Amino acid sequence: MSCKDCKDCECNEVKKFIESMDNTIPYTDETFSDKIIRTFPHDTPEHLLKWHWDEEDRDVYAVNKTDWKFQFDDQLPQQINSKLHIPKGVYHRIIKGTGDLRLLIYK
Numbered sequence: 001m002s003c004k005d006c007k008d009c010e011c012n013e014v015k016k017f018i019e020s021m022d023n024t025i026p027y028t029d030e031t032f033s034d035k036i037i038r039t040f041p042h043d044t045p046e047h048l049l050k051w052h053w054d055e056e057d058r059d060v061y062a063v064n065k066t067d068w069k070f071q072f073d074d075q076l077p078q079q080i081n082s083k084l085h086i087p088k089g090v091y092h093r094i095i096k097g098t099g100d101l102r103l104l105i106y107k
């Protein structure tokens with residue numbers, strides 16, 4: 001039996017595959033007319049913070065000072081303490097820090 005068929009062990013290959021199929025949304029949104037307040041809880045599983053791109057441009061601000069980080073493809077992680085402009089179609093991800101992350105998102 002190869003590692004891929006293994007259902008019982010917690011070997012990385014199986015675990016990573018199961019995590020990659022997990023599309024649980026890691027945040028909750030409060031929607032207002034022109035903006036969203038998006039909260040990522042402090043216990044967000046890191047595998048849910050996937051690389052992705054969005055279908056529209058957006059501006060993102062952190063509501064509170066935070067050590068969560070933001071990363072564009074091919075760039076180093078950056079702080080989220082000033083305005084971030086995320087152009088549509090550009091790969092990015094959030095990197096987990098401590099406490100809840102609350103973002104203000106303008107589309």
Ligand SMILES: [Zn+2]
Nearest residue numbers: 052053054092
């Ligand atoms: Zn995004």
